[in-house]
Amino acid sequence: MASPERRAGKPHEGAARRQTRSDYLLSRDVMLKAIERLLVDRKDARFSLAQLAKEAGVSTATAYRHFSDVRQAIEAYYENLVDELMVEIVAIPRDVSPIERFEKACRIWVRHASRWSRAAVYIRSPDGFLARLKGGDPMVTRIYDVLAPLTLALMDTGDIATQRPEFAVLVWETLFDERVILDLMDGMHWSTERIAAELTQSALCALGHRAD
Structure with missing residues (x-):
């Protein structure tokens, strides 16, 4: 003892x-x-x-x-941004319709990106989203694993056209790129609310939204 x-x-x-x-x-x-x-x-x-x-x-x-070096520091910074964003999107209540979850995710995305887009634009990878996904990039895989189920749910309810989830996520991720959001803030002087609304509609249209 x-x-x-x-x-x-x-x-x-x-x-x-x-x-x-x-x-x-x-x-x-x-x-x-x-x-x-x-x-x-x-x-x-x-x-x-x-x-x-x-x-x-x-x-x-x-x-x-x-x-160990600046590259690792920057990777940690970007990983932290992605993690905070994905955690909040995952936390969206599941008792709402798939289209509402998608819209909420878009608003969250723009709110986050509007804060860090001025920094993140300088650290983007030269490789494409799908190439990084295929290569097992941890951050891209994390994004895909969170966003793909949301797009699949939209397909299941017929809100968007049936398509490969990789393509759907690529379209979504491309439209909500921080460079796009920064451009709209500075070039169009849009509020984050308007940016979220406009990009959400653009994403839905690009994904083949089937309006009632």
Whole structure:
């Protein structure tokens, strides 16, 4: 049996580990936000981990504890954006019709992208969506796994034409590209509500929406 001293020490050790984990997550969040600022300010992804650390207000050693290089840091930033978006779309209640779920997903998408599109436009992959999906890209696979069921549900109810889900998701993802959303914000001066409404209708039309 452990001594009283060791038993008394365990809660303290557990609290220390939790604090260390909390500090780690906090510094990571600070750096992800700093990546966004650097991308917007520099209008490209050419910066060093030392510059990222300075922007985030952490030590260079801390930056290297999180990321081996800038590419990994940017991938983590983009993965975080995608994850936040997909989590909210997955959380859409299932007690609404497929068309309502699609519309809600579109509004969520535009709301998220309107916040980070100015940064994300500088870190897009040169490879196409379908090529990355076929290659097993984790982020693209995550997007597809969330969006494909929504398009299949629309096909099942006859709201859109029957088609390959890969094509349906490609059309949806292309119309809601952050560059499109940024262009509409800056070039047309549309509100996020109007952007969501217009792109939703465009996506439905492109997918063969069968209006009553």
